[in-house]
Amino acid sequence: MTMDSDAKRGDNLQRDELATFQDELDSANKVQQKSQQVEVSSEHGRETGRNRNFFKSLFNALKGIFLVLVRERNMRFHVGFALVVLAGGLYLGLNRSEWLWVVIGVFLAIYGEFVNTVVEAVIDLMVDKRYHPLAGLVKDVSAGMVLVSVAAEMVILFIIFQPHLWHFFGIQTDFSRFIHRLKG
Incomplete structure (x- = not known):
């Protein structure tokens, strides 16, 4: 049972x-x-x-990029600098691997600015125009992240462009000669 x-x-x-x-x-x-x-x-x-479909998502993403470009002065600076780097790289004839590093460096700084903008907007939304020490800390750390990403971009660009610029101005070093021998 x-x-x-x-x-x-x-x-x-x-x-x-x-x-x-x-x-x-x-x-x-x-x-x-x-x-x-x-x-x-x-x-x-x-x-x-x-979003209900891909095109609505794409539209919203493009709208977000446009809004960051319109509202953020530093983002306009980063994009303008990227265009100058693009023109300089085309003029100096960078090779494929050099372009890879240039693109990584430029987009590292632009990505950092995007993240900084998002962090600042969320903090502003949360504190609602009141000062809070942690909000200030988060914003400062976020701005510091952008500074570090820009410093990394500058190091990458210096390493890539230095031998080309020295060769362009007639300054010969072993490294610049080596780079230009590789190009043929």
């Missing part, structure tokens, strides 16, 4: 577990359906839900 009652108890436990699992699936489906619905912010009257 205990075997039958144990089997019934086991069956009841399995049914309870299945019912609990089904309830969890139903609630997850409800949450997913709610997240797919268009949510509109009552304060600003704009959509706050997820």
Whole structure:
């Protein structure tokens, strides 16, 4: 008799577990359906839900890049500097591996500025125009991150452009001669 009652108890436990699992699936489906619905912010009257398709996501990403370029003076400086580096690299005839390092260096600084802008915006949103020492610390560290990424960019660009510029101005060193012998 205990075997039958144990089997019934086991069956009841399995049914309870299945019912609990089904309830969890139903609630997850409800949450997913709610997240797919268009949510509109009552304060600003704009959509706050997820993007429904790739092109909407792409549009929002491009809008974000445009807004950073318009609002952030330092980002405009980084992009302008990147264009100068691009022109200089084309003029001096950098090879493929040199371009790789130049691109890494330039985008490292631009990426750092993007992250800094996001951090500052989130901190401003959180503290709502009140001073908080931790908010100041986070903003300072974020700005320091940009400074470090720009320093890394400058080191990379100096290493890449130095032999080309010295050769361009007629300054001969063993390294600049070696670089230009590699080019043929």
